[in-house]
Amino acid sequence: MQGYIYPNEFELRWSLLIVLYPYLTGLVAGAFILASLARVFNVKEVEPTYRLALLTALAFLIVAPLPLLAHLGHPERSYEIFLTPNRKSAMAMFGFVYAWYLMVVLLLEIWFDYRRDFVLRAREATGPLKWIYYALTLGSTDLSDRALGFDDKAGRWITIIGIPSAFLLHGYVGFIFGSVKANPWWSSVLMPVVFLFSAIVSGIALVLIIYIVATLFRGKQVDMACADKLATFLFYAMVVDFSLEMLDFIHRLYESEESIEILSQLIEGRLFVSLIVLQMVLGTLVPLISLGVVSPALSWRGTRKVPAEVRRLIYLGCALLVQVGIFSIRWNVVIGGQLFSKSLRGLTVYKAELLGVEGLLMAGAFVILPFIILWLLVKIMPPWAENEIPTSPEA
Amino acid sequence: MPQQVVRLGIAFAVLAIVFMAARQALVPDTFGETGHYRAAAVDSIAAYPLQYAGHDACAVCHRPIAEKKSDSNHSGVSCEVCHGPAADHAAAPGSVKPPAPRERGFCPMCHGYNASRPSGFPQIDPVAHNPTVPCMTCHDPHAPEPPVIPGACRACHGQIASQKGVSHHATLPCLTCHEAPDEHKATPRLIRPGKPDTRDFCGGCHAEAAVSPSHIPRIDMSTHGDGYLCWQCHYPHHPGTE
Numbered sequence: 249m250q251g252y253i254y255p256n257e258f259e260l261r262w263s264l265l266i267v268l269y270p271y272l273t274g275l276v277a278g279a280f281i282l283a284s285l286a287r288v289f290n291v292k293e294v295e296p297t298y299r300l301a302l303l304t305a306l307a308f309l310i311v312a313p314l315p316l317l318a319h320l321g322h323p324e325r326s327y328e329i330f331l332t333p334n335r336k337s338a339m340a341m342f343g344f345v346y347a348w349y350l351m352v353v354l355l356l357e358i359w360f361d362y363r364r365d366f367v368l369r370a371r372e373a374t375g376p377l378k379w380i381y382y383a384l385t386l387g388s389t390d391l392s393d394r395a396l397g398f399d400d401k402a403g404r405w406i407t408i409i410g411i412p413s414a415f416l417l418h419g420y421v422g423f424i425f426g427s428v429k430a431n432p433w434w435s436s437v438l439m440p441v442v443f444l445f446s447a448i449v450s451g452i453a454l455v456l457i458i459y460i461v462a463t464l465f466r467g468k469q470v471d472m473a474c475a476d477k478l479a480t481f482l483f484y485a486m487v488v489d490f491s492l493e494m495l496d497f498i499h500r501l502y503e504s505e506e507s508i509e510i511l512s513q514l515i516e517g518r519l520f521v522s523l524i525v526l527q528m529v530l531g532t533l534v535p536l537i538s539l540g541v542v543s544p545a546l547s548w549r550g551t552r553k554v555p556a557e558v559r560r561l562i563y564l565g566c567a568l569l570v571q572v573g574i575f576s577i578r579w580n581v582v583i584g585g586q587l588f589s590k591s592l593r594g595l596t597v598y599k600a601e602l603l604g605v606e607g608l609l610m611a612g613a614f615v616i617l618p619f620i621i622l623w624l625l626v627k628i629m630p631p632w633a634e635n636e637i638p639t640s641p642e643a
Numbered sequence: 644m645p646q647q648v649v650r651l652g653i654a655f656a657v658l659a660i661v662f663m664a665a666r667q668a669l670v671p672d673t674f675g676e677t678g679h680y681r682a683a684a685v686d687s688i689a690a691y692p693l694q695y696a697g698h699d700a701c702a703v704c705h706r707p708i709a710e711k712k713s714d715s716n717h718s719g720v721s722c723e724v725c726h727g728p729a730a731d732h733a734a735a736p737g738s739v740k741p742p743a744p745r746e747r748g749f750c751p752m753c754h755g756y757n758a759s760r761p762s763g764f765p766q767i768d769p770v771a772h773n774p775t776v777p778c779m780t781c782h783d784p785h786a787p788e789p790p791v792i793p794g795a796c797r798a799c800h801g802q803i804a805s806q807k808g809v810s811h812h813a814t815l816p817c818l819t820c821h822e823a824p825d826e827h828k829a830t831p832r833l834i835r836p837g838k839p840d841t842r843d844f845c846g847g848c849h850a851e852a853a854v855s856p857s858h859i860p861r862i863d864m865s866t867h868g869d870g871y872l873c874w875q876c877h878y879p880h881h882p883g884t885e
Binding site for chain 2: 390
C-alpha cells in the first residue's frame with residue numbers, strides 16, 4: 249500500500265477470475281471470427297482450421313461463464329438471470345448475449361456443418377455411440393444434394409449473423425469496463441473496440457497454436473500455406489490492435505486531468521512488468537516484428553528465406569507470446585483499474601491466493617478445462633480433412 | 644420445408660416450452676410488482692422478530708441520560724449503536740442487560756483517524772493518543788466534549804480546530820503562526836488574519852540549526868522545497884502531514 253486509499257479499496261473486489269473471464273470470451277470471439285474467414289470471406293488457405301476454430305470457440309464458450317459463477321458464488325442461482333431478465337443491467341443482459349451466441353450462432357453453425365457427418369457416423373457406429381450420433385442429428389437424416397445444399401447455405405447465413413454476434417459478445421465485455429465513468433483507467437468509449445481487436449488477435453493465435461501442436465501430435469505435416477495465412481492474418485490483426493491500443497492509451501493520458509499523476513505512478517510502478525514488459529514488448533512488439541520478418545504478411549520473399557520448420561516454430565513462439573500479451577492486457581485492465589484509490593492519492597497491491605475459489609489453482613483449472621472439452625469434442629467430431637467420410641451409395 | 648428446419652423448430656419449441664414452464668413454476672407470484680424483486684419479500688422481512696427497541700424505548704427508563712445525550716455531540720447517535728440491539732432488554736429489563744463497551748478499541752471504530760473521514764470529524768490516532776487509558780476516563784460518551792476548553796478561533800474555525808487538535812501541531816495556539824488583529828473578530832472578512840509568508844518562520848522550529856525539542860523533524864532549508872513556502876506542500880493543520 250502506498251499513499252491514501254479508502255478502507256473499501258484495500259481488498260480488490262474483482263480478482264484473477266475476472267481477469268480470466270474477458271480473456272476466455274476473447275478467445276471465443278477471435279476463434280469464431282477466424283472461422284468466418286473461411287466460411288464467409290472464402291479464404292481457402294485457412295479451411296483446414298475452419299472446423300477446429302468452431303470447436304475451439306465452443307469449448308472456450310462453455311467455460312467462459314464459469315469464472316464468473318465461481319467469483320459470484322451461489323452458481324445454483326445463476327439461472328435466475330434468464331427467468332427474471334433485468335433489462336436495465338448490462339451485466340444481467342450478458343446471460344442473453346451468451347445464450348444467443350451459444351444456441352443460435354455456434355451450436356447451429358456446428359450442427360449444420362457436422363449434420364452430414366453425424367448421419368454417416370450414426371449409420372456406421374455400433375452400440376451407444378450410434379445412438380449418440382443419431383441424437384445429434386435431431387432425427388434429420390436427409391442427405392440428398394438439396395438437403396446438403398441447404399446445410400451449406402444455412403451455415404453461411406448463420407456465420408454472417410455470427411460475426412456481429414461475436415463482436416457483440418466481446419464488445420460487451422469492453423462495454424462493461426468502458427462505462428465505469430468514475431474510473432479514469434477504464435472509462436473510455438474505445439474500450440469495446442480495443443477489447444474486440446485484441447480478441448481477434450488472441451483467437452487467431454490460439455487456433456494457430458492448437459493447429460500446429462495437434463498436427464504434430466497426430467504425426468501429420470503442418471499445412472504451411474494455412475500456417476502462413478494464419479500468421480499473416482495474425483500480423484494484420486495485431487497491427488490494428490496495437491494501433492488502437494496506443495490510440496486508447498494516448499487518449500486516456502491526454503483526457504485524464506487530476507488522475508494523470510496517479511496513472512503515471514501506476515504505469516511506472518505497479519504495472520511496469522505486466523504493461524510495458526509483458527504486454528507491449530514481449531506480447532506485442534516481439535511477435536509483431538518476428539511475424540513481419542518471417543511471415544508473408546509484408547512480402548512473399550520473407551517466407552523463402554526461412555525454412556518451413558523454423559517458420560513453424562517462430563509462428564508457434566509468436567502465438568504463445570501473443571497469448572501472454574493478451575492475458576496481460578486483461579490483467580492490466582481488470583487489476584490495474586483497481587490498484588489506485590478513487591481519492592487518486594494512493595495505490596494498493598493485489599496478491600493472488602493459491603488455493604480458494606478465486607485462487608491460482610482454480611484459475612489454472614479454468615484454463616485447462618476448455619482444452620479437455622476440446623479434446624472430447626475433437627474425439628466425437630473430428631475436424632480434420634482425412635477423417636471426412638465419403639457418402640455411401642445407399643444415402 | 645427442409646427437414647432440418649422442422650427438426651430444429653421442434654428442438655427450439657421444446658426448449659421454449661421448458662423455459663416458459665420454468666418461468667411459470669419458479670418465478671415468485673409477486674415478482675416485479677414494485678421493482679425488480681419479489682414484492683412479498685418486504686412482508687417476509689417485516690415478519691422477522693424485532694432486535695432493536697428504538698431510542699424512545701430507552702428514554703422511558705433512562706430519562707436523565709437521554710436528556711444529557713440529546714444536547715450533546717452524540718445527539719444523532721442512537722443508544723443501540725453503542726449498546727447493541729436491546730429489544731430483549733426492553734422486554735425484560737431485569738434479566739437481560741445490554742453491553743456497555745469500555746475497551747479502547749471501540750470508540751476508534753468511529754473516531755480513529757482515517758483519510759476518508761470528513762476532515763472536521765473528531766479523530767485521533769489510537770496508538771499515539773493517551774495509550775492504554777480507556778476513552779471514558781476523559782470523555783463522557785453521553786456528552787462527549789474535547790477535554791480542552793475551545794479557544795476564540797474555534798468558534799468560527801471549528802473544522803480546522805478539530806483537525807489541528809489531532810495533528811502534530813495540536814499544542815500550538817493558533818496565534819503562534821497567525822497574526823489576528825482584534826478587528827478580525829468584528830469584521831472577519833474585511834480584516835484578514837495573516838499566515839507565515841517566509842520559509843524561515845517554519846524554519847524557526849524545523850531548520851537543522853533551530854533551537855527546538857529534538858523530536859521535531861528537521862530539514863535542510865537551503866536545499867529542501869525549491870523556494871516554495873512550507874505550507875504550500877505541508878498543510879500544517881492536517882493530521883497526516885509529515
